[in-house]
Amino acid sequence: MNDGTVTTARPIASSLLERYRTVRAATEALVATLSAEDCVIQSMPDASPVKWHLGHTSWFFETFVLAPNLPRYTTPDPAYRMLFNSYYNAIGEKHPRPQRGLLSRPSLDDVRAYRAAIDEAMATLLRGSASGPIHALVELGFHHEQQHQELILTDLKHLLSCNPLKPAYAPRPRAARGGRPNALDWVEFDEGVAEIGHAEPGFAFDNETPRHRVYLGRRAIATRPVTNAEYDAFIADDGYRRPELWLSEGWDWVNANHIEGPLYWEPRNGERRAFTLNGVQPVLAAAPVCHVSLFEADAYARWAGARLPTEAEWEIAVDGLPVEGHFAEDAVFEPLPDARPTARLRQMFGDVWEWTQSAYAPYPGFRAAAGALGEYNGKFMCNQYVLRGGSCATPRSHIRASYRNFFPAAARWQFSGFRLARDL
Amino acid sequence: MNDGTVTTARPIASSLLERYRTVRAATEALVATLSAEDCVIQSMPDASPVKWHLGHTSWFFETFVLAPNLPRYTTPDPAYRMLFNSYYNAIGEKHPRPQRGLLSRPSLDDVRAYRAAIDEAMATLLRGSASGPIHALVELGFHHEQQHQELILTDLKHLLSCNPLKPAYAPRPRAARGGRPNALDWVEFDEGVAEIGHAEPGFAFDNETPRHRVYLGRRAIATRPVTNAEYDAFIADDGYRRPELWLSEGWDWVNANHIEGPLYWEPRNGERRAFTLNGVQPVLAAAPVCHVSLFEADAYARWAGARLPTEAEWEIAVDGLPVEGHFAEDAVFEPLPDARPTARLRQMFGDVWEWTQSAYAPYPGFRAAAGALGEYNGKFMCNQYVLRGGSCATPRSHIRASYRNFFPAAARWQFSGFRLARDL
Amino acid sequence: MNDGTVTTARPIASSLLERYRTVRAATEALVATLSAEDCVIQSMPDASPVKWHLGHTSWFFETFVLAPNLPRYTTPDPAYRMLFNSYYNAIGEKHPRPQRGLLSRPSLDDVRAYRAAIDEAMATLLRGSASGPIHALVELGFHHEQQHQELILTDLKHLLSCNPLKPAYAPRPRAARGGRPNALDWVEFDEGVAEIGHAEPGFAFDNETPRHRVYLGRRAIATRPVTNAEYDAFIADDGYRRPELWLSEGWDWVNANHIEGPLYWEPRNGERRAFTLNGVQPVLAAAPVCHVSLFEADAYARWAGARLPTEAEWEIAVDGLPVEGHFAEDAVFEPLPDARPTARLRQMFGDVWEWTQSAYAPYPGFRAAAGALGEYNGKFMCNQYVLRGGSCATPRSHIRASYRNFFPAAARWQFSGFRLARDL
């Protein structure tokens, strides 16, 4: 982190503690209505129990901030060092990821007590004269915690979807309405050298750096993401049964897993319905399609005579645009239509993460941080693809133009949609 | 059940309700100290969450007793018919067994409310003039519930063992002490025709019938089960590394799973220690070894120049013996030494289930019950082996001489031990 | 073998050599029309390449007869000791079974040269004054070779069936005709003690001994095996879609593997057709059904209101009957109808192996041979079921009343059929 992450300039200690409390409170608000049972189960190896997220985010502050920096700090429970280690080999032993759901102890109450103890120690630390490097680590902890806020929602959604009772996490708000479909429009971009990557000031993860030049050809970017109605037309046109539309690995994936539509969509029986965090609901025709894999996004694009944008194309397109869209704070927990005219780029941020065609790779000159935090991003740069822009489950303050999210091509349990591009 | 299970003669309704309450209360006592989190997790496909056991045993009374017999009975929740169906195809859809651990809802409180509603309806039914066939079904429900009491303990033990914190279900009682080892002795039996199988009166499962004749040769049966100290000597003599001692499938199992000792034994590091329901504890040298597979029992017997008894040999040996040993009611939850002299057969009941060499098969003339209850036992008569005598996790009133338990040869999470036999 | 196998009394050396040559020539005749390519492929882990069978049977004589008994014997190739060891841990390393199909070298010609070298050494040995124990080993080698003659046919059938060209091993002989269906009749047997197991003189495998008493109830045995026409009626009556007919493990097997009929039967499209060693041919209505698993045999029996016989019932029924039926020497390579009236037991031998309901287990008092040959049978006595009577792929001189074949419940690539029994 010391090397690899660009940090805020001169944060003020008092406000840092305030921000700490805000971030931590946001996590707890998300889980306030959940039972201990909701929080303990792991529904698949890719997902983690909510309780584990609660513990791991505290472990992060403990391991990287408190233990090295707060004099005489002692952990509430030494066993947590292993239990809540996600993937940091440099920290030592880890409880195996697929077995995170086997832990009825520590209880949810124990983990809440652990959070409280960490919060208290952090308050002690942040009230003191913490140095700039410590501030950078705390800032990293904020963004780390926000990533897990999103995962709490997506992992919980997957868990509840496995339950035949199809329980809702929250009632559907009135905001979730159909809206009118907007025509798809395109914005054109010229050929030439451009720059992408994080530019100071402000926080960024190491994988967003260094800022560097790229050469891009002439292209057009769609003004809005592909909608549920459009995606349904792809299905109706036998999109899932035509091998010529698919990457070879995608075609194998479709057939091996009997894929017939986005994750959480129910088989058509009259009106389209899907499982959401608000229970089973009608699919909103004008909202961006989500819970699709890169394979599906790519096949749709081929069907539509277009392609997915690269991450560089996406980042340059978004240059100067405000961070607008539906985020976790809106508490809708599903992407919504954007009713405004689409002559300009809309919904680049929020609503759905947008698959790009870019494999997740180091930027030229990338250097991972020294030590354990160097494992944060760099070691995953293989067989994953970049998504951009955040989703309805992402905290608004977490996202920015240079932000790179990444998942394997077959992953679908994030709020992942896509937008088209084409060569000119 | 109507055909396949021998029933008690003329039970009295009032006492049946009393017995119902006793059985149900015993289940609830077992789980009284557990949290909702302890009760919701499924640690492996073979095991079920405690909450599922609580629901399923109530479902059993609802499905087979209340629904067909109590006028105007309505279920508290129609979804439970599918959620808590274990394996009865004739009842309809079942929630898939490996996904029993994905159900944070209904909550433990919901399931307790379900139990209470069933209890109330059962009280209404049993206070009335219920017929003989209904009594037989209720009696079956008692024994069914007792089977799940044992499974609650064995499934919970497995779950807790997966937790690196190695939590205890209960403190170790003073009764769990080493004891002195008894010499192994043998009791001899003559050749000839004998009878096995359930003889009326009293309850039995359909698989214990009909009583029938068998022909047995001269043989001797060991006076006590093989002990931990003896089994440790087998390990020390490279028992797990000598293929000539093992069944072919057992040898493959040892190597594929890197088996080096009984389930729950820790690698030797000075004193032998093992995970128990009382936490990690020293292994009692003079107690029966348990949590071994049929493969291990068979290999040990070959190493010892002996063999496992058949189930007929076991049942005839136990003829006339009292049901003595350590049972669930003793609340020790692990097998204990029996300090009495071993010139006679000891610990045939309780402490550990004893593997026999008998494949689980229908007795000559066996007929499964008509309808769904015919699925209780008969359809499992393939690729499983019979165990006899009950264990420290079995309710004392559940066991009898003709009782046939059965598990696949590789199963180890029950309290399974063994006793030697040999030809004369 | 020295202990475990009952041997012929005083064979004469010259005739032993003659018999040796007869047995070996029969193997070579079976493969005379095959190409090297036909002989090298392994179509599934359960099957072996023909070339491997040719090598292994020679290895058997080399390892157990020549090496210990022929002075100054040296092997043609020391590598074969490992390459052609099937499962004898006591002999040392083995080439892994699933990788038998990776051996393009030694070539088929090399293996034939190996056979010739073994034959020459065996001739030297058998022309001399070989002792009784050696004769017993040679006799065992004959029967071992005959077992592999049958496996050559069944493994080759499986291989050819995997080829979309559906090539024939041999043209269909005129003998393979429909025949008229015979009515099913029953032969009744009384209750009481009887004896089963091998009685001297004559060769038997160790698993057929010792002869011992059993107690059997009143029962009836069907006069002929279940036919293709009858089995087809079971399918037409939705036999594969009714869980109440199946063992639990069988039902899982049907669904996991999408089983809809016997192995090699093609989906019905007008006339029933199946792949045979004579290519794809019409299914003979009056011939015994074959290539069914124990699960299917058991389900059919339940559908028919009957059950499978035990191996003891089968062996006692066959007492005194001649070994009549279609065998490998008839070169038809599929079961044929028996047109004779069925008031008496027919086709107990030949045509199809008959599944029994008996788990493969040691007879009371069974002792495996000392040393490597003790691995021949005993270590497989777990999770397998006994079949009786031989098939159209079995050499006639290989079979006898006490012969016990054994396979897992799901195995279907042998010529396995079944016959009904019922309690009286």
Next chain:
Amino acid sequence: MNDGTVTTARPIASSLLERYRTVRAATEALVATLSAEDCVIQSMPDASPVKWHLGHTSWFFETFVLAPNLPRYTTPDPAYRMLFNSYYNAIGEKHPRPQRGLLSRPSLDDVRAYRAAIDEAMATLLRGSASGPIHALVELGFHHEQQHQELILTDLKHLLSCNPLKPAYAPRPRAARGGRPNALDWVEFDEGVAEIGHAEPGFAFDNETPRHRVYLGRRAIATRPVTNAEYDAFIADDGYRRPELWLSEGWDWVNANHIEGPLYWEPRNGERRAFTLNGVQPVLAAAPVCHVSLFEADAYARWAGARLPTEAEWEIAVDGLPVEGHFAEDAVFEPLPDARPTARLRQMFGDVWEWTQSAYAPYPGFRAAAGALGEYNGKFMCNQYVLRGGSCATPRSHIRASYRNFFPAAARWQFSGFRLARDL
């Protein structure tokens, strides 16, 4: 191909036939010493039997050249259309890839006859006045056949390596000698815009087009590939046991597969030895390491404080260099040292394919060909990585600067090595 592949300008028909015969003869020369048994086995799903390669390359000419263009052409066997279809969904049914090794029929002789029939028909076609588009297809067929020449060698090497006899494909030539190790040097490159991709004239696959601009930073490229001696030092420095050196997925792969060195290297026992197409041989210290995965190449680079080049960096570095190195025509079949001074770039071509850090992706503006041939390259652009430069198993005339080979990150059975790069 019509759209996506750049074709030669005006080939002359007579020379095209000559070239056809040369390419086809090269294939047959490679397999001349192999037995039918060597040619029929499939050693893993990734590899194909030699016989299948022989058939498939003929199928390619038949399907894409003869069938649409030669009047009255009829196939020697209609079944081959399905049997020898590799992955062209648009052509119709395919024999499943993992079952290519189950085909003893058609025999090797049958496939040779098929080749001869295709050759004859091709001669008829090429002697006539074939049009430019046909010439382009034939040219594509040449390069396709050459790709399979390389696969014949790599697949055969894998097969022979599975044989405990470790047979040699060919004797080791005298050329395979140790050589002296050269010091590693670096060549520096400046920042700026450059062009990569195929530039006419001459053949290229569609994935090498269109030529386009890229922006590259300052960097240095190593003058030669990493050698066996250097790689051995990485192993000696615990390279395979230090997670901080590995991509996360690579670390999992190492542990799940117990990887301890390059494929085909034997465990060290004094001198390093490895299986080669010349049998087990000493590892040449100064030769490029090969049969390593991208994971291993990446880990080595991290250990060495460097990185892998991108494919653009590689292609620009090679600009203007002659195609020099050891190729299939040299008949050594393993990479050799290059004894010349390394101040300049050496061995960019031949010896070993060089892993790049570039995910295999479409070039900007890439369009796959219409129809079945559009499946040649484009549909594999996911979860694979680009290798450059050809190997000792590649025909010399097959390779060029813009050539893009691609394999999954874990693949090792190709002759894959790597070269270092670093940022300046």
